[in-house]
Amino acid sequence: MAISKGMLLKVNKQETATLLMLAASPDTEVGLSHPHALKTRGWAAAFASIALAFAVLLGGAPQAHAADASCPTHDVAAAFMVEGTLINNDKPVEGAKIVITGEGVTTCGVTDSSGYFIIDTPKGGNYVASIDKSTLPSGVTISDSDNQQKVDLVSTNDQSVLFPLAEGASTSINFGDQLLIFGFQGLDFGLMLALCAIGVSLIFGTTGFSNFAHGETVSLGALLAWFFTAVAHIPVILSAAITVAIVALYGVAQNALIWKPLRKRRLGLNQTMIVSIGFAMAARYILMIVFGSDTKDLGGNSLPVTMGPIHTTNIAVISVIVSSVVLAGIALFLTKTRIGKATRAVSDNAALASATGIDIEKIIRYIWILSASTTGLAGILFGLQYQANWYTGASILLLMFAATTLGGLGTALGTAIGALVIGMVVQVSAMFIPTDLTYASGLVILILTLLIRPQGILGKKQRLG
């Protein structure tokens, strides 16, 4: 009976909080899928987190908590929290009591029907989390050493905890199922990334500069969606519509007030890129001043959905469908409509397009509307499933660049493919590498692309220069 080592998976507020933590007993297959898996704590832990995959219980999705008079309920406005999901053998452990002690306080929480717990702490600091063993179902145990999980709320305000549970006769998820589970997360993440990255790509295609301020468009979408749903209590669909409209307006205004005048001045593309960095900094900190530095809980009322081995939420499924439909719409727009064709003409050769009577500035304006609104939509979907704070978009900006580079700079279809590949790699790599390095795997692909095929999958060689 192998008991996996537990580990703490940090969810730093400045990084994408992609993974949820839960406990598992991966058993023999830990060694089976990778010969080095048991060599270090990190490797074993990475595999322990495999079983966690059935869930898109991403930070703060489920809201309901088992009522327990002795434990305080989670306050949405709380600044510091510890969360996680107790899963044993595919089955969520309901009603287990988790006790958090440290900094002179003791508090607790109880897992809900999906095994999820979230516990607020009054302030940051170092805590220890442990499970009240008497509340575990019979046959489920945890060793004493594993039942003292350190919680670091100094460097982050939202910490996830992983408890390795053990059971007499446990089975584990086979490799194929794991691949499906992570693959679905990758699909979900990749589609969202595609929505953002197509914006970068279209703007690059028509105007020639890499917009470093694109991440802030994502953040704006996520934070506005939070404001309309959680503060103004407007229904999600309506909130999303208002948000997309505002973000589209933000895109047009940005183009009209900054980028169009700069094109008129004939500012070099490298200089424009540096201006976009300055703009990104200003916009990012304005978002922080307006919305605060804490991570917002969009708290959509998600329902669990099961598709074969994949345990996810209806929000994730809706997100996949919405992203796919919008991406298909963009593809149709670019290939079938007059403006779409004109857009591609401008991307291909602006001077020639202009000579045929295409109003380039008009096309660029349309592109800014399109790119900002799809990016805002991606921000909403991202916020609903992962997190929403002032740094949300900035944290995935480089993955967007990786997607556009992999797909071929300036080609919309290539970018969508690139984004799907990057999304898949970032999520599926969690099966093989430590979870805190999965994000870096996307960046490694970016660097490898430039080494092997710098023009990207669908790019043309002449664009290289």
Place this chain on the structure above:
Amino acid sequence: MDLTQILLLPLSQFFAATTAAYVLCALGIALHFGYTGLLNFGQAAFAAVGGYAFAIADKYLGFGLFGSLLFAIACAVVYAFILGIPTLRLRADYLAIVTIAAAETFRFVMISGQLGSWSGGSEGIDAWGKDFYDLNPIPSAVYNVFGIPLTERQLWADIVGWAVVVVCAVLMVVLTRSPWGRALKGIREDEDAVRSLGKNVFGYKMQSLILGGVFGALGGVVFSLNSQTVQPTVFGTNFTFMSWTLLLLGGAATVLGPIVGGVVFFVIFLFLQNLLMGLQGAGVLPFITSDQAAQIPFVLMGITLMLLVIFRPQGFFGNKKESQING
């Protein structure tokens, strides 16, 4: 609201070792961008490589002060090769994206804790650099420097930090006025023209990347030695862009630019931060919190960066003709 505090603390940035560290990084970018036209958006990684290499060599490998310094420089050279070989042949904006991606990747690896105590995870490595402070000839006391109390340790770190800046600046003046420096400027203006003269453009670019990267690594060493800790969070993208802002403030294709730009930038930045927080504390700005007051200078920094590039690309000292760099 304590006025002397608001006025004096920013002035301490004049000679602070941290300012010297940023100036060193900016000098490196001046060589990359100002003289060679390379867009390096990952200078933070060179600083991080320098800081980590020095800390590891000093604390775990027992290389001693000068051994650690040489090790830090060697690591920066190796990193420059790894970065430059695949990217220097590509267009400038590719280099920009790869340098920033590589810098973030390096930081993620350091944060991840997979390297155990070698990197120390998000905590970083602390309690090293004893050799450096053992060399301190300044008698133990609290010194009053223009009204700012400094311990002998701070004074020593500040003096050494700025001494490194002077050495690097002099080296840069000599090099940029040499035929080698003229070749770099030629590459910046017209790569193909330089190539047609039979020069090895790739080689020159690589040398520039290495030397500027070493300046960045020295900046990282100075920065980390000052606090005797090296932490991954410090070397994020903000570190790089702050260096860029102070470089462009002073003038990209100058040696004096990053130095004056750095001092002016940090004095104004801290002054604004103190002033806004002081005003907020005094109740003059009732509509914002002290946290928000502390962020406003970052917004202004972003706007400054934009305005500089658009309206005064030559900064304080540069020549406008030399500042139309476009790869």
